[in-house]
Amino acid sequence: MKTESYTVIGKSVPRVDMPDKAFGRTKYTNDVTIPGVLHAKLHTSTRAHAVIKSINLAKAWEVPGVRAILTGDAFPFPVGPMLADRPPLAVNKVRYCGEPIAVVVADNIHQAKKAATLIDVEYEDLPVVNSPAEAMKSNAQLIHENLSNYKVQVKGVYPTPNTNIANLTKIRKGNMQTGWEASDITIESRVSFTPADHAALETRCARVEILSNGRVMVYSSTQGPFYVRKLLSEFFHIDAGMISVQTPLVGGAFGGKGTVQLEFIAYLASRAVGGKMVKIENSREEDLIMSPVHIGLDASVKLGATKDGKLKAAEIKFLFDSGAYSDTGAGISKAAASDCTGPYAIENVHCDSYCVYTNHPYATSFRGFGHPELTFAVEKAMDKLAARLQVDPFELRLLNAIGPGDTTPTQVNLNASNIGDVSSCLTKIRNLIGWNPNKNVQTTRDGKIRTKGISCFWKTSSTPPNATAGAVLTFNTDGSINLNCAAVELGQGTKTVLGQILAEKLKMDTKDIHVTLEVNTQYDPHQWKTVASSTTMIAGRAVLAAAEDAIKQLKNVGSTVLKSSPEDLDIAKGRIFLKDSPEYGVKITDVAVGYKYPNGNTVGGLVVGNGSYNVRHLTPLDPETGFGKPGPQWGVGAQAVEVEYNPKDYTYKIVKAATVLDAGKVINPQAAIGQMRGGMYLGLSWATRESFTFDDKGIVLNPQLRTYDILRASETPEYLVDFVETPLVDGPYGARGMGEYGVIGMAGALANSLSAACAADLNQLPLTPELIWKLVEGKGDVQ
C-alpha cells in the first residue's frame, strides 16, 4: 500500500454538495418555477392486459386551460434502449397496470389533473400473464404479438418470436457431463420474488421546450443526460447536436433514472403545443408503477460438488420478470448470465438467462443490475450445498473462491488485477461478524434464536464496449481549477471523489478545485451514463488524462519562463518549479492564463486540460456460448447478517449487517462507508418487505408508500464495514467500483441467517413474518 504517499486520496474530504443540501438550497430538476410553463398529466391504465376499445376525450377537453391531449397515435412507434418494444403512450392495447394511455397538457397542473381523470377508456380484457413461469408456458398468452418486428437497438439482445421471451443469454462453459460425473453430491434450489421498486425520494420528472430554430431543450432528473439525448435523437430523428439536456443534482436514483421515459412524452407534448415548455412530474403512485421498476426473478440453481466440497458443475436458469416491456431487462438478464455462478470457480457451467415479458410494470436497472437477484439464488444454493455436505458455509465459500488463473462463466481469464480478492474479503467478514460455526445458532434467555448468515458476491459492470467519459479543466485567475465532467451527482459523492483524484494528480488542495455540480450536454464532454459503479473508473481516468494534459501545457509555458526543459519541472501546491531546486519556480496563477513578462509581453494562452477514457476490449457475448468480455473488472466482497428470530410469532430483528468490499483503493473512506451502509439498507429493505402485490388480474395492490413498505430508522441494524484493497491496475489510484456493491449480498445473507434460525428453506422474497410462517408450517408455495 502506498497510502502514506498520498495527500488527498484515502482522506475523508467533506462532500462538496453537502452544505447546500443541509440548508435547503440545492435545486433539483423540479425546484424551479417557470412563468408560462405548461403542465402535463398522464391518464394511466387500470388494467394489466386489455385491448383499448375506445378513448373518449370529450369531457377532458371541456376543462378550461387544456391545450393538448395526446394518445398513442401521436407517436405510434415503439421505443426502448435495447429492444424497441414500447410505445411512449399505449397503442391499441395496454400491457400493465399503470401504463400511460394519454397525456393532457394544460395551463396549470390542476386543470391537467382534472382533465386526465375525465378521460374515459373502454377496455376489453385479455388473459393476464402474472408470472414469468406462466409466461414461459408453451400455450401462454402472448404479450407482444409482433415481437419479431421489433428493432434490436443493441447488439447481443436475442428475442424469440411468438413467445414472451425478450432476450435469452446462454452460457456454455466446459462440459456438463464431465461436471456431473465428477460430482459426488448435487443439490437443487429454486428462489423467486416479484418486482419491487427503487422508490427514490425525488420522483422522476422532466421538462422539454422546442426552440424556434428546432433546438430541443431538455431538463431531466436522469442518470444519463447524454443517454436521453441519444435516445431522443434516434427515435425522433433529431440531430444530437440540436438536443441539449441539463441535469442538476438528482434526488436519488438507484438505477431507476438510468433509462428514458418521461422525456419522450414531454417532447411529444411540447411538440403538440408549438414547442412551448412542458413540464411533467410523476406522482408517487405513478413513480412506483407507471415508471419502470425493480426486476423480479424466478431462478433454479443446480450445483454439483465433490464430497470435499469442490464445485464441479452449475446449471442455472433465470427467468427475469421484466414486466410488460424489456427496457434494460434484456441487459440485466445478460449481466446475470455473465456472473451467474457468483464468485466461485466452476469449470462446467450451463446457464439460460431469460428476460421474460409479463403483465407487470416494466423493469429497468436497479442498483446491482441483476446481481442482488442472482446472488440471492446462488447464495441460497451454496448454503444448501453446505448443509448437504455438512461443512461450514464459510469454509465451502473459501474453498471455491474464484481468483487469478480461473475463468468467469463467459470465459474471461482472471488475473491479479481484474478481479478482487474474494478470500481476503471472506476472512475479514468472518472476524467482523464473529463467525463461529459452532456458535452461529444461539438461543436467548427469552426464547429467541440468534443466527448468522453469510454471502459472497462479485460484479462486473456490463457497460457497452464504447462506454466513455471525458473531462475538461479550465483555470481561474486565482490559480484554482474548474472541473467539468458529465458524471451525475446522485448523492453517491462522485463529484467530490473526482475532485480528489484531480487534486492528488496536481498536488493541489481540494479547496482549489471547483467541480461543476450540474451537467449540461452542450458544454460537458460526452459520458455514457452515471451507472454500473463505473464512474470512479471511467470518469476518474478521464480526469487523470485531463490533468496530464494540463500539466504538460503548464510545464511547456513554465519551461519558457523558467528557462529550462519541461522534463526538469514538477508541479505542486500551485507552483511550477525545478525538480532539483524547488525554490526556483513560478505560480500556476501566473502561467495558466498566459504568462506576462514585466514589459507586458505575454506567452502561452489559456491552459485548458482535456482528457477522456474509454473502456477497453469489451465484446458482446456469443449467442450460443456466452463467450466474451462483458466488463473491465470484477469487484468482489463478502457480507453477513445477524438476526434475532422469535419462533413464537415468526418475527425477527436484524441485529447486525456487515460488508467487506475489495475497493481496489478507497478514495474517500467516509463516503465509501456511507455507500456500503446505504447499500446494505437498500438490500435489507428490499429483502425484508419490498415487493409489489398483484391480484389475479395483475393489478398492483400497493402502489403508494403507505402500502409499499420501506425499512425505517428504528428497524435498521448495526452496520459493520471494512475494505480490502487489491489495486486495479487500470483504475485511478487502483480504485474499483463501489456504488452498487453494498446491496448485492444482503438478501442472500439475510435468507441464510433466517433459514438457519427457523430451520426452513426461505426461498422467496420479501422475508415477511407471514412468509416465514407459511414456509415453516409447510403451507406450501405462497405465491
Add this chain to the structure above:
Amino acid sequence: MIQNMQAGQLISLAINDQVKEAYVRNSDTLLYTLREQFGLVGAKPGCNNGDCGSCTVLVDGIPINSCHILSVEAVGHKITTIEGLTDSTIQQAFIGNWAIQCGYCTPGYILNIYALIQTYPDADDAMINEWLESNICRCTGYQEIKEAVKNTLIARKINE
C-alpha cells in the same frame, strides 16, 4: 363544480418571521403554496400523501407534513421552513456526520429533528427512533442521521 375547485382567497401567512401574502385556491396545500407561490422549495413533494416526511415544515414549532395541511388552514400559525432555520447546529451536525447523500429528504429530516431537540432535549434512543420513523431516507441507511441527532443532543448538554 370545476369553477368551485378554483375558488380561492387572499391570505397572509407568517413564514420564517416574515408575513407573506398570496392568493391561493382553497384546495391548495401548504406544500404547494410554499413551493409555487413563495419559491420555498426546500420542502419536497416526496409522496404528497404523508408517508415520507420530505415536505416537513414546522407549524408553531410542531413538525407537520405540509402536504397534509391546506394553505388556508395555516393562517394565524407560525411556519418555519428549512430556509428560515437560522440556528444551524443541526445542519452542521448533518454535514459533520455525513448524514446527507442525495439530500432530498434532508430538509424534512432537519426540521423534524430540530423540533425533537427543542421539545425533548433529553430524548433517549427509543424516542429518537420514534421521531425518525416519520421520514424516509433512501440513501444513507439512517446510521449517520441517528449519529447527527445524538451528537447534537450530547453537544447541547455539554454546553448547558
